Amino acid sequence: MNLAKDFIAFVFPKTCVCCSTSLLEQEKALCLYCRYQLPTTNFHYHNENTAKKVFYGRIPLVNITSLFVFHKKNMTQKLMHQLKYKGKEEISSVLGNWLAEDLKTVTWAKDIQMVIPVPLHRKKLKKRGYNQVAGFGKSISKHLGCDYSDKVLIKDNPSATQVFKNRSARAEMKHDLFKLQNQNLIANKHILLVDDIITTGTTLETCSQILQQAPNVNISIATMAITL
Numbered sequence: 001m002n003l004a005k006d007f008i009a010f011v012f013p014k015t016c017v018c019c020s021t022s023l024l025e026q027e028k029a030l031c032l033y034c035r036y037q038l039p040t041t042n043f044h045y046h047n048e049n050t051a052k053k054v055f056y057g058r059i060p061l062v063n064i065t066s067l068f069v070f071h072k073k074n075m076t077q078k079l080m081h082q083l084k085y086k087g088k089e090e091i092s093s094v095l096g097n098w099l100a101e102d103l104k105t106v107t108w109a110k111d112i113q114m115v116i117p118v119p120l121h122r123k124k125l126k127k128r129g130y131n132q133v134a135g136f137g138k139s140i141s142k143h144l145g146c147d148y149s150d151k152v153l154i155k156d157n158p159s160a161t162q163v164f165k166n167r168s169a170r171a172e173m174k175h176d177l178f179k180l181q182n183q184n185l186i187a188n189k190h191i192l193l194v195d196d197i198i199t200t201g202t203t204l205e206t207c208s209q210i211l212q213q214a215p216n217v218n219i220s221i222a223t224m225a226i227t228l
Contacts, residue, residue: 017082017091018075029094030079038076039069041226044099044106051226054201059208062190062218063108066226067099070197076225080196089130095224096139103222104143111190112220115141115148118195118207119155119178136224137194144192152186153193153207154179175206183214190218198226 014023016031023031030038043049044065051064068076082088103109115137125131134150141148156179191211195204208219 017086017088018078029088029091034075038079039074041066041069042102044102044109044222047108050228051198051221051223054198054226055205055221058201058205059212059219061208062220064221065099065103066198066223067095068225070225070227080225084128084132084196087129089132089135092130092132092135093139096136097143099136099222099224100140100143103140108220109144109192112144112192113146113189114152114186115144115146115192115194116152116186116211117150118193118203119150119153121155121157121177133194133196133224136196137192140192140194140222146192149182149185152180152182153211154181175210178207178210180210180213186211186214186217188216190220193219193221195221195223196225198223 014027015021016023016027016034017029018034018037019031021031021033023029041049041051043051044063047063049064051066052061055061055064068079070076070080079091083091103112117131117133117137120128120131131150138148155177157177193204193207193211195207198204204221204223208221211217211219
């Protein structure tokens with residue numbers, strides 16, 4: 001068994017998704033060097049943080065965190081590109097495990113009862129083959145010992161272009177894209193909504209508002225990255 005495993009590793013070596021160097025056996029998707037180069041935010045250690053300020057006056061949140069800072073041409077952008085467009089689905093779980101280890105140490109995350117991903121429309125899901133935040137959310141839920149569900153928030157219509165639309169128009173359009181189902185699953189619960197990147201925050205704002213149609217729902221948000 002070990003010989004076969006060693007042969008496969010020799011013929012098809014696993015490489016770092018950021019720098020393409022060969023990975024050690026214990027490394028997953030990222031080499032140790034690139035892992036330490038990624039610009040982490042540590043927002044989850046603070047009740048008031050830059051990500052939370054994005055949503056001030058828009059939606060009530062328990063807390064919000066993003067794992068990395070995203071800039072054009074930085075390592076985070078390369079990582080997100082590999083995840084979304086190069087089939088490197090394993091990145092999602094790796095980042096979920098990374099963030100979850102931190103979340104287990106903070107008070108505000110201790111009573112999270114369900115993790116819900118921002119959904120993809122079925123056409124995009126079929127084309128890509130996976131929701132890029134599914135592994136992220138599942139890994140977090142596993143570490144926190146809570147439920148994970150992609151059956152509560154669904155994307156009912158494919159996205160149309162939002163170029164030249166103001167924030168109000170974008171928000172109105174997005175309300176028509178997402179729907180709540182099985183709301184009894186989230187009533188009276190603290191929900192962690194997960195996504196890949198915070199840019200304007202419109203998608204997360206809309207999804208949070210839709211989840212809050214269920215009675216007595218508290219929302220927190222966790223993303224892989226945020227643009228600053």
